[in-house]
Amino acid sequence: MTPDPLLRISALTKSYAGVVVLKNVSFSVPRASIVGLIGENGAGKSTLIQCVNGVTRPDSGSILFDGREITPVTIASALKHGIVTIPQEFNLADPMTVSENVFLGHELKKHGFLDCSAMRRRTRELLEELHCNISADAEVSALRIAEKQIVEIARAINRECRLLIMDEPSTVLNPPEVENLFRIMRAMRERGVSLLYVSHKLSEVKEICDTVAVLRDGEFISENPASELTVKEMANRLVGRELNRIFPPKTGREGSGVPALSLENLSHGKRVRGVSLELHKGEILGLAGLGGAGRTELAETVYGIRARTGGSVKIDGMEKDIRSPAEAVAAGIAYLTEDRQKSGIIQSFPLARNLSLISLKKYCSGPFIRHKKEEQSARGYMERFRIKTPSAMAPVRELSGGNQQKGAIAKSLDADPGIFLFDEPTRGIDIHSRGEIYRFIHSLAEAGMACLVISSDLEELIGLCPRVAVMREGALAGVLEGEHINEKEIMYLAAGVQ
Structure with missing residues (x-):
């Protein structure tokens, strides 16, 4: 029984x-x-x-x-x-x-x-x-x-x-x-x-x-x-239906000219140690590593959340002294954090208010916020990203995880960046929404945006990125391309196995 x-x-x-x-x-x-x-x-x-x-x-x-x-x-x-x-x-x-x-x-x-x-x-x-x-x-x-x-x-x-x-x-x-x-x-x-x-x-x-x-x-x-x-x-x-291929075809970078983002011996204490890396326009560059390898810390140093203790950051060949997220946004950098609940979006705010947080100036007329323009823009993003919500004024906490993530991406895009740092972009997202986000990242790269994708999901990096950089203990362990982008070689670099 x-x-x-x-x-x-x-x-x-x-x-x-x-x-x-x-x-x-x-x-x-x-x-x-x-x-x-x-x-x-x-x-x-x-x-x-x-x-x-x-x-x-x-x-x-x-x-x-x-x-x-x-x-x-x-x-x-x-x-x-x-x-x-x-x-x-x-x-x-x-x-x-x-x-x-x-x-x-x-x-x-x-x-x-x-x-x-x-x-x-x-x-x-x-x-x-x-x-x-x-x-x-x-x-x-x-x-x-x-x-x-x-x-x-x-x-x-x-x-x-x-x-x-x-x-x-x-x-x-x-x-x-x-x-x-x-x-x-x-x-x-x-x-x-x-x-x-x-x-x-x-x-x-x-x-x-x-x-x-x-x-x-x-x-x-x-x-x-x-x-x-x-x-x-x-x-x-x-x-409830047959799923097609989840990853779009891999995109290439725009020639071998001046990189959109160039890091030279970038350091933040012991967390980021002398990282030199280039990211080109139209490229999707993956960033892999074990927990504590320094991937998020590297992105936060580029974005001005963490203080740079050494090295330099160049955007389109020009050195930038970025000391805050506001300066990063002004320099054309967007950053999707790995924790949307704490630093990506404000749960109690309506979707429209969240989407304008970074780019509020363009919705202002003098000291006043033009809420109708703000809501109109939000409805455009709702259609573009297929964000399922009753209205642009619905609180973000009422949205599913996938729709919240789409909203967080839209918020960063509203500032018109040229470089986008994605940290765990599909964390907690269902397979259908993941495919939508992959296709959107691909479309950004095809439009000339430089995209860095930090992920713990090796299948994601292998399927999406033509190049994958691997970090270990705060330093760059190597960069893989082509047929070398596989779980075995990524893990060997991440773990320091010869």
Whole structure:
């Protein structure tokens, strides 16, 4: 007899402002299993997660956990039952230490006072169990993305979670970090924990998941053993049609003239060490490297977020002393950050207000902002990028991740740059939206823009870029072209393997 599933969702429906985002959804998560949840941006995955973890309440339907209905589902009741979520944008307190984050809200006390030594000791045990050598006393703000994720997992284990929901956990992890994540997930499954794994990386879903559930336009489509599905079948199910080639043909650069961007021995302390690199008009140059290699730091130094401690930056052959993002924008540089939630867009602002943030001057008449012109421009970008939103004045927080990313790109383009630095441009984006962004980057290059694409997704770099530069420990390890752009050679350079 098959045991009851740990989680059973029945006929779940949810609407926002009259728009149905979940339509009679029913599916289950077996005990001690890893279930993949896939779907395009806007398919309803985030809303489904929020109904399960108590962030929002469904309009109708039921949620049974361990055979009993949870009524009502609140954040507190979900945690009490052992339902823990690790969101795509981590829910950690950066100024606090690792142990303080692990026990946040569940602090240990002794004689009425915080028992800091006991919390540090237990945190060290958890980190050792996860084969992680970060210090329990380290400040979370100093950790890499992969390390922050392990802190989230340690916190979940400490809360004795029975169902761990992971939202896009591998989006900015390199292959060794993904393998370590999968090792941890398998170990948790062996201990009896169930995991709901939400991801757009279908090859990873097939590798790590026991079963795969598909959502499309708010409706449940199917749930099958992962072993019975190919990656192509999963992709076709989530979009409801046959997918064409996701990558456009590779574009070349415009001749061998003066580079659009030239870095000569560029340095920022120990994070960026003497990098010399050229980016030409009409080129899409990839930038690869393991976590902590200095890729984001290099982009931030070029963009004036980080102070340059050595070397030079030339734009169209002219040396520029860029000390702030405002100066970078004035010099014709756009930068799409890897974290759109913190520094890419303002969630509470309407889409139209977000798109004009960098280029507000062109919408002003004296001291006044011409809002009609601003909204008209936003509607143009909505059509150009196929941004799905009720209106240009809808708050960005109501948009799906893919549409938010399109908005962030449009915001940077509104300043008319000649150089575009993309940092993880398809992080957390579904396969269809990724294809749209790839084609748009390709169209920018064809129009003469110089594009630098930083990515942890090697398939992305291989499929999109005619040249790929690789960084290691803050320095440039090499540049690959043509048939040499493959996972093996990229990883050899990134890891320093001869």
